[in-house]
Amino acid sequence: RIKASGLKLRFCTNETQATREKFVKKLQGMGFDISVAEVAAPAPAACRILKERSLRPHLLVHNDLVPEFAEIDKANPNCVVIGDAAENFTYANLNEAFRVLIGMEKPVLISLGRGRYYKETDGLKLDVGAYMKALEYACDVQAEVVGKPAKMFFESALAEMGVPPQQAIMIGDDIVNDVGGAQRCGLRALQVRTGKYRPCDENHPHVKPDAYVNNLAEAVDIILQQL
Amino acid sequence: RIKASGLKLRFCTNETQATREKFVKKLQGMGFDISVAEVAAPAPAACRILKERSLRPHLLVHNDLVPEFAEIDKANPNCVVIGDAAENFTYANLNEAFRVLIGMEKPVLISLGRGRYYKETDGLKLDVGAYMKALEYACDVQAEVVGKPAKMFFESALAEMGVPPQQAIMIGDDIVNDVGGAQRCGLRALQVRTGKYRPCDENHPHVKPDAYVNNLAEAVDIILQQL
Numbered sequence: 001r002i003k004a005s006g007l008k009l010r011f012c013t014n015e016t017q018a019t020r021e022k023f024v025k026k027l028q029g030m031g032f033d034i035s036v037a038e039v040a041a042p043a044p045a046a047c048r049i050l051k052e053r054s055l056r057p058h059l060l061v062h063n064d065l066v067p068e069f070a071e072i073d074k075a076n077p078n079c080v081v082i083g084d085a086a087e088n089f090t091y092a093n094l095n096e097a098f099r100v101l102i103g104m105e106k107p108v109l110i111s112l113g114r115g116r117y118y119k120e121t122d123g124l125k126l127d128v129g130a131y132m133k134a135l136e137y138a139c140d141v142q143a144e145v146v147g148k149p150a151k152m153f154f155e156s157a158l159a160e161m162g163v164p165p166q167q168a169i170m171i172g173d174d175i176v177n178d179v180g181g182a183q184r185c186g187l188r189a190l191q192v193r194t195g196k197y198r199p200c201d202e203n204h205p206h207v208k209p210d211a212y213v214n215n216l217a218e219a220v221d222i223i224l225q226q227l
Numbered sequence: 228r229i230k231a232s233g234l235k236l237r238f239c240t241n242e243t244q245a246t247r248e249k250f251v252k253k254l255q256g257m258g259f260d261i262s263v264a265e266v267a268a269p270a271p272a273a274c275r276i277l278k279e280r281s282l283r284p285h286l287l288v289h290n291d292l293v294p295e296f297a298e299i300d301k302a303n304p305n306c307v308v309i310g311d312a313a314e315n316f317t318y319a320n321l322n323e324a325f326r327v328l329i330g331m332e333k334p335v336l337i338s339l340g341r342g343r344y345y346k347e348t349d350g351l352k353l354d355v356g357a358y359m360k361a362l363e364y365a366c367d368v369q370a371e372v373v374g375k376p377a378k379m380f381f382e383s384a385l386a387e388m389g390v391p392p393q394q395a396i397m398i399g400d401d402i403v404n405d406v407g408g409a410q411r412c413g414l415r416a417l418q419v420r421t422g423k424y425r426p427c428d429e430n431h432p433h434v435k436p437d438a439y440v441n442n443l444a445e446a447v448d449i450i451l452q453q454l
Contacts, residue, residue: 089318098353099343116323118367126325130361137360138343138353 001220003033003225008161010042012170014147014177016083016112016128017062020044040157040165042112042147043068046081048156049146055108056082058100060093079108082135082143084115084128091140094131101139109135111143148174149181158185173197173221180207190219228447230260232454237387239267239381239397241374243310243339244289244354247271269339269374270295270360273308275383276373282335284308284326287320287358298376299435305333307368309362321358328366336362338370365394375401377409385412398446400424407434417446 002009011034015023020039041183050057056073059066072219074150080097099105113128130141137184147153158165165186172178173195182189191197191209194216202212213219229236238261242250249267254261270292277284283300286293288310296308307324310362328334342354359370374380385392392413399405409416418424418436421443429439440446 087318089321091316092316094316095350095352099351099359102344102351116367117329123322124329125327126361126365129373130325130365134361135351138357140343157253225331 005224010040010157011038014113016042019067020066043157045153046110046146054081060085060097062086081110083112098138107139109141109143110146112145114145132207146179151185154182154185175201175204175207179209232342232451234390237267237384238265239384241340243269245291246294270382272380273337280305287312287324289313306336310339325365334366334368336368336370338372340374340433341372375404378412381409402431403429406436
């Protein structure tokens with residue numbers, strides 16, 4: 001319905017353990033009309049930055065994410081890109097990423113997110129943010145974070161669509177990463193009362209959505225009514 | 228000569244990749260009159276804290292350091308002790324230490340040092356401080372650091388000797404960890420112009436030794452002259 005109305009659309013995710021292809025297949029299986037070109041994710045956002053600034057990354061990421069960097073020159077690296085590398089977070093790989101960074105006159109560290117930890121079926125796991133902090137401390141550098149809620153991330157999705165922030169609306173279930181991040185970037189933002197939404201979000205000390213909706217369909221209704 | 232004069236003596240090291248036994252053997256081989264009981268090192272200092280506070284550690288340390296914790300109850304852990312675990316810094320071991328910490332009502336993390344990195348024959352390696360920062364961030368906790376320059380470390384060496392800080396002198400080559408740490412604890416401190424000493428240390432912005440000596444023998448001369 002959004003697409004049929006002529007509005008532009010992007011799906012913004014912080015997924016960094018798989019390519020957009022894999023992510024899109026999963027959503028198509030759930031019945032969403034979605035294509036890879038409509039997905040904004042940390043890895044392609046990082047690729048845009050790498051190209052703009054002529055950066056050649058040393059990658060410390062999940063094996064399944066590597067194809068996203070296929071077109072990027074990785075010879076003689078002049079920055080490090082870190083994602084949720086999971087099993088690739090070995091002692092040897094961390095030392096190698098560290099050596100690349102510390103060998104630079106001015107180390108550049110790009111992090112695909114800043115999460116602390118997450119839960120999998122076999123228990124809690126340290127997320128990319130923890131390893132980012134380790135490298136930040138060792139190299140006395142501050143990482144540039146790509147992904148929600150980073151301003152740069154929303155800006156690059158807007159740039160792709162050619163839409164200014166005041167003409168865009170974010171719909172999300174995460175009060176801080178979706179709603180707060182988008183608002184700081186000048187977008188309006190709706191919080192859906194589904195997914196990771198919790199009633200206590202409505203008393204959040206810093207972030208107040210422009211409106212609440214009970215689900216995604218209701219958000220679409222409201223947006224189309226205003227056209 | 229120090230011992231013959233009747234002065235009390237401790238050797239203070241930040242070594243956490245081997246037991247004191249191994250460390251002492253090395254120094255004996257170099258001709259030093261030294262015994263295990265005269266060595267203050269992070270692991271035995273941590274053991275003292277663990278006993279005092281009835282803490283049962285989950286250990287994330289180098290295999291060669293484990294014997295230092297032989298007498299410590301490690302069942303049903305209520306804190307994590309992290310040292311320079313080197314090859315033991317695996318993804319699985321880091322997640323395990325994290326899970327122990329995050330499962331506590333008030334996580335207790337004890338770190339055997341806060342070094343950023345060090346050099347080995349096969350290149351630079353991340354030191355314990357980097358992994359400490361990763362766990363600190365993931366668990367939103369501040370580690371208690373044992374080892375130079377922590378105040379607690381010097382205090383425990385003084386307590387062992389039964390000597391107040393104003394009657395003790397630190398001799399070391401590290402302007403921050405040896406000299407600065409000891410002075411903050413109320414000791415006087417001499418910097419030797421050997422080892423990791425560099426001429427630019429004499430212009431250090433924050434730390435000024437009580438005196439410089441060209442080597443350890445000269446420090447001993449000066450100290451014995453004042454008796």
